[in-house]
Amino acid sequence: MLKVRVIPTLLHKGFGLVKGVRFDSQRAVGSPMQAVKVYNLRNVDELVFLDVTATAEGRGPDLELIDELADECFMPLAVGGGVRSVDDVRSLLAVGADKVVIGTAALRTSDVVREAADRFGSQCVVVSIDCRDGEVCTKSGRVPTGRDPVDVAQMMEELGAGEILLQSIDSDGVMEGYDVETVARVAAAVSIPVIASGGAGTFTHMADVLRDGGASAVAAASMFHFTEQTPMEAKHYLADQGFPVRV
Amino acid sequence: MAAQRIAIVDYGMCNLDSVRRAFEEVGARPYVTDDPADLDAADRIVLPGVGAFPDAMRSLRSRGLDQALAKQVFHEGAPFLGVCLGMQLMAAIGEEVEETDGLGWIDARCVRFVPTDVDRRVPHIGWNQVTPTVDSPLFVGIPPGADFYFVHSFHVLCADSGDVLATTPYCDVFVSAVQHGQAFGVQFHPEKSQQWGLRLLRNFLAA
Numbered sequence A: 001m002l003k004v005r006v007i008p009t010l011l012h013k014g015f016g017l018v019k020g021v022r023f024d025s026q027r028a029v030g031s032p033m034q035a036v037k038v039y040n041l042r043n044v045d046e047l048v049f050l051d052v053t054a055t056a057e058g059r060g061p062d063l064e065l066i067d068e069l070a071d072e073c074f075m076p077l078a079v080g081g082g083v084r085s086v087d088d089v090r091s092l093l094a095v096g097a098d099k100v101v102i103g104t105a106a107l108r109t110s111d112v113v114r115e116a117a118d119r120f121g122s123q124c125v126v127v128s129i130d131c132r133d134g135e136v137c138t139k140s141g142r143v144p145t146g147r148d149p150v151d152v153a154q155m156m157e158e159l160g161a162g163e164i165l166l167q168s169i170d171s172d173g174v175m176e177g178y179d180v181e182t183v184a185r186v187a188a189a190v191s192i193p194v195i196a197s198g199g200a201g202t203f204t205h206m207a208d209v210l211r212d213g214g215a216s217a218v219a220a221a222s223m224f225h226f227t228e229q230t231p232m233e234a235k236h237y238l239a240d241q242g243f244p245v246r247v
Numbered sequence B: 001m002a003a004q005r006i007a008i009v010d011y012g013m014c015n016l017d018s019v020r021r022a023f024e025e026v027g028a029r030p031y032v033t034d035d036p037a038d039l040d041a042a043d044r045i046v047l048p049g050v051g052a053f054p055d056a057m058r059s060l061r062s063r064g065l066d067q068a069l070a071k072q073v074f075h076e077g078a079p080f081l082g083v084c085l086g087m088q089l090m091a092a093i094g095e096e097v098e099e100t101d102g103l104g105w106i107d108a109r110c111v112r113f114v115p116t117d118v119d120r121r122v123p124h125i126g127w128n129q130v131t132p133t134v135d136s137p138l139f140v141g142i143p144p145g146a147d148f149y150f151v152h153s154f155h156v157l158c159a160d161s162g163d164v165l166a167t168t169p170y171c172d173v174f175v176s177a178v179q180h181g182q183a184f185g186v187q188f189h190p191e192k193s194q195q196w197g198l199r200l201l202r203n204f205l206a207a
Helices: A034-039 A063-071 A086-094 A104-108 A111-120 A148-161 A182-187 A203-211 A224-225 A230-242 B015-026 B036-041 B053-062 B065-075 B196-206
Strands: A005-013 A017-019 A022-030 A045-049 A077-081 A099-102 A125-132 A137-138 A142-147 A161-166 A194-197 A217-220 B005-009 B029-034 B044-046 B080-083 B090-096 B106-112 B124-132 B146-151 B153-160 B163-171 B173-180 B184-185
Touching: A005 A194, A005 A230, A005 B153, A017 A034, A017 A086, A017 A224, A017 B090, A022 A034, A034 A045, A045 A230, A063 A077, A063 A086, A063 B015, A077 A125, A086 A099, A086 A111, A104 A111, A104 A217, A104 B196, A125 A148, A125 A203, A125 B173, A137 A148, A142 A148, A142 B005, A148 A161, A148 A230, A148 B153, A161 A182, A182 A194, A194 B163, A203 A217, A203 A230, A230 B153, B005 B036, B005 B173, B015 B029, B015 B196, B029 B036, B036 B065, B053 B065, B053 B090, B065 B080, B124 B173
Parallel strands: A005 A045, A005 A217, A045 A077, A077 A099, A099 A125, A125 A161, A161 A194, A194 A217, B005 B029, B005 B044, B044 B080, B080 B184, B090 B106
Antiparallel strands: A005 A017, A017 A022, A125 A137, A137 A142, B106 B153, B124 B146, B124 B163, B163 B173, B173 B184
């Protein structure tokens, strides 16, 4: 049986990892290499690595860094932040990313998602949809688009996206639970997997969004950075609740 | 014994670095090449790949790699491992995008998943169990039903059950590993499947 995934998210800014609240107020939380090595040892299901300042700074992904990180990653690695073109997708895959997360660029032009899916297959194209108060935002949450996440998700599926990373800006870093309602709306509207992100504070939150939201995977950052809770403990909890997990 | 030389075939379909790194980790000497002539020096050959079936076949043919691979595997006896798209290409026909002839090493078609009520999401992404259907050197020491990492929308339908090595439950049950002579194929990503994935690569070095 296909397992639900528990995915630590690493947010990178400048030279280190950070974690904020509602896409803002970031605190430094350590070095990316150290985090990747620890998660590799801990046998996590998958990692999401997002360069949160690349788009704002108008630059592409840091390929050298991703190359080094991917070398230590014997589990799947999804990389995003600053992905603007099919060339960026190609470069990231070439240095060892298994999936590429496209955010702002996917909303700006539909070509990058379609071309990337045609060239490299849907399975490596993840579209990140960031929502604030039910509205899709781009550029790390700074620019509201006036669009509904369900419409955007359906359009991305149509263009060839293989997975949706659905991030709630309102819930981000607050650790009071996922935006189950939005996840449920999006997951019901598409047939590609949806990764719920933003709001995890307890294992119960994960169970809620998997059961009531229909998510295929749960991502979490603050919970793993700022509390003692680990991905493996999360999976043991979920297994006790009857979810299929890999332990 | 000297470290084995593993040719990782580069046909422009990326995802090479993870495979190269994983073979280093298990003590082999991988090298990446797109030159058919370089395959002569290989103890074993790996065909990785993500991407679409027709592009991949065009790319292999334009470099003369389809012929070179067949020669190495079926005449020189070099053990072969196809990973993900690399396994799918072993099939006679692929249905992705447009019907395309594959390498034709196994009597099989590569078809899209047909979603069921329970398993309605395609691509099939994540960890799922792999159960060998026969004894195989590839799965020595790996518990039946061990989880491996998958990420794909298409899978191989074998006409000859003798080619089937392992199966996985999704949208009913599909073939997740094949073997035809010295040629092995796995639909999952051993290079991304942690402990059991690295074990499978070690097994391939000994197969």
